[in-house]
Amino acid sequence: MYRFAALLAFLCLAPAAKAAEIQSRDLGDGVHLITVIGTIEAGDEERFRTLALRHEQAIVALASEGGALTPALEIGRLINLRGYVTAVFNGFTCSSACALIWTAGTKRFLHAGGRVGFHASHYESGGRKIEGGIGNALVGRYLTQLGMAERTIVFSTMATPDSITWLTKENKEQAGISFDVPDGAGGLAGLKALHPPAAATATASAARAHSGWIPVAHGASATFYMDPARLGWASHYRTGWERVDRLHEKQADPHEERNLLYFHCAGRRMALKSFNEHDRTGAVVLRGEIADRDLEWFSVAPDTVAEGKLLFACAR
Numbered sequence: 422m423y424r425f426a427a428l429l430a431f432l433c434l435a436p437a438a439k440a441a442e443i444q445s446r447d448l449g450d451g452v453h454l455i456t457v458i459g460t461i462e463a464g465d466e467e468r469f470r471t472l473a474l475r476h477e478q479a480i481v482a483l484a485s486e487g488g489a490l491t492p493a494l495e496i497g498r499l500i501n502l503r504g505y506v507t508a509v510f511n512g513f514t515c516s517s518a519c520a521l522i523w524t525a526g527t528k529r530f531l532h533a534g535g536r537v538g539f540h541a542s543h544y545e546s547g548g549r550k551i552e553g554g555i556g557n558a559l560v561g562r563y564l565t566q567l568g569m570a571e572r573t574i575v576f577s578t579m580a581t582p583d584s585i586t587w588l589t590k591e592n593k594e595q596a597g598i599s600f601d602v603p604d605g606a607g608g609l610a611g612l613k614a615l616h617p618p619a620a621a622t623a624t625a626s627a628a629r630a631h632s633g634w635i636p637v638a639h640g641a642s643a644t645f646y647m648d649p650a651r652l653g654w655a656s657h658y659r660t661g662w663e664r665v666d667r668l669h670e671k672q673a674d675p676h677e678e679r680n681l682l683y684f685h686c687a688g689r690r691m692a693l694k695s696f697n698e699h700d701r702t703g704a705v706v707l708r709g710e711i712a713d714r715d716l717e718w719f720s721v722a723p724d725t726v727a728e729g730k731l732l733f734a735c736a737r
């Protein structure tokens with residue numbers, strides 16, 4: 422276990438660069454520290470995804486003044502999906518797109534000497550920052566997906582692109598964003614407080630209990646898992662088995678599914694090859710297989726459950 426000062430040293434030693442530096446470090450007890458330092462750029466979400474697929478429990482420490490919105494939102498979605506906690510340590514700033522990433526933590530930490538700030542989305546034209554309605558709409562949708570209230574959307578976008586609204590203990594109720602202040606003076610005690618709580622790791626624990634299944638997406642009534650060991654190839658198609666947990670389904674009979682999926686990675690398309698439905702006891706109640714000539718391919722839309730599956734299968 423490392424002391425709090427060691428974490429700060431690790432952050433400070435990361436090389437300065439325009440693109441974000443994304444690294445991980447083992448903290449022991451199955452917990453990793455993932456650091457995201459510098460400007461967020463296109464491609465950073467894929468580098469973060471590579472680490473996220475390896476680590477079931479992680480603290481994501483952030484130090485950035487923002488950057489590209491789309492990769493930042495994708496990193497945030499991955500953090501939330503994996504049940505990670507986020508932190509901004511003493512002496513570091515996380516603003517703009519970085520603040521949106523930090524908000525995705527299932528538990529958020531803001532050191533007394535750290536800063537988290539928000540402003541409206543924008544684009545640059547003629548050297549000027551112009552507020553972008555589309556960007557703000559994407560931010561609103563993202564925060565809604567995280568389960569945030571309307572007041573959080575307002576708080577996160579009310580500052581002009583040339584200014585920042587800083588999150589504090591005094592305005593966190595107005596913002597609708599809860600966070601804890603780690604015990605920096607306590608060193609080891611402060612670090613222990615950053616361990617993901619039981620509620621945040623429930624999904625990861627369930628995945629471990631099913632021999633390598635990793636959660637890749639959450640739907641309205643189901644959680645979708647895939648396993649790297651169960652990926653393969655059929656001709657030029659990527660194949661992968663998924664486990665669909667519908668054991669808490671309220672609108673239909675609770676059950677679990679095991680489906681074989683085909684992916685056309687370059688074309689961002691997928692199809693169902695075979696399916697197996699199990700009841701609560703594990704007994705197979707329905708199964709079937711579709712001939713290759715009869716496969717029904719569909720295009721994978723962004724920010725959907727299907728995209729979570731495709732990105733997992735095609736990134737390996």
